[in-house]
Amino acid sequence: FCHDKDFHVSPFNPIDQLYRWQVKVKQQPDNCLQVRIAIDISDERGEVLKTGIKMSxxxxxxxxxxxxxxxxxxxxxxxxxxxxxxxxxxxxxxxxPYINYDEKLADSKQQQAANKKNSV
Structure with missing residues (x-):
């Protein structure tokens, strides 16, 4: 499944990115599960990060x-x-560059409040 980045993971990655996830779960012969999670992160530059983990x-x-x-x-x-x-x-x-999402979020909330105030 895919979604836009809407959570803060790294202060070095911009917020306008696309996350593509692959999750596979397989039953092992010993009745335990094997889980594989892969994530591809991309933005206007193309693929930024491709990583995954496999766990039993x-x-x-x-x-x-x-x-x-x-x-x-x-x-x-x-x-x-x-x-x-x-x-x-x-x-x-x-x-x-370090990206401070708290400042961006505060600016965004201030703009939303100002827009609501101006529209009333």
Whole structure:
């Protein structure tokens, strides 16, 4: 399914983008689900980002949770570190402009209020 960007994900991507999603769910022989999610993001420049993830479920038991934490103890910290490292590289090194959606949203709300006031 497709939709225009109407939510804020990255302060480095403009709001006027198209999101194209593909979601596939497959039953595994062990009765668990395998889920594949792909997203293509495009705008007037063409394709901007193409990414996806494929996950297989396992029953959530004490043993599987304990095993996951043992195998991946720093996963959350590693993910956050990578997100902010890439944001730093985009902003400080590659000089990609930061887009402040809060200001755009506030301006938009002020314009809507002014339009309502003028039309009355």
């Amino acid at each position: 479920g396992v029953p959530m038991t004490e043993a599987t949770v304990r095993d996951s934490l043992r195998k991946n103890p720093l996963m959350n910290m590693t993910s956050l570190t990578r997100i902010y490292w890439h944001a730093f590289k985009l902003y400080a090194i590659k000089k990609v």
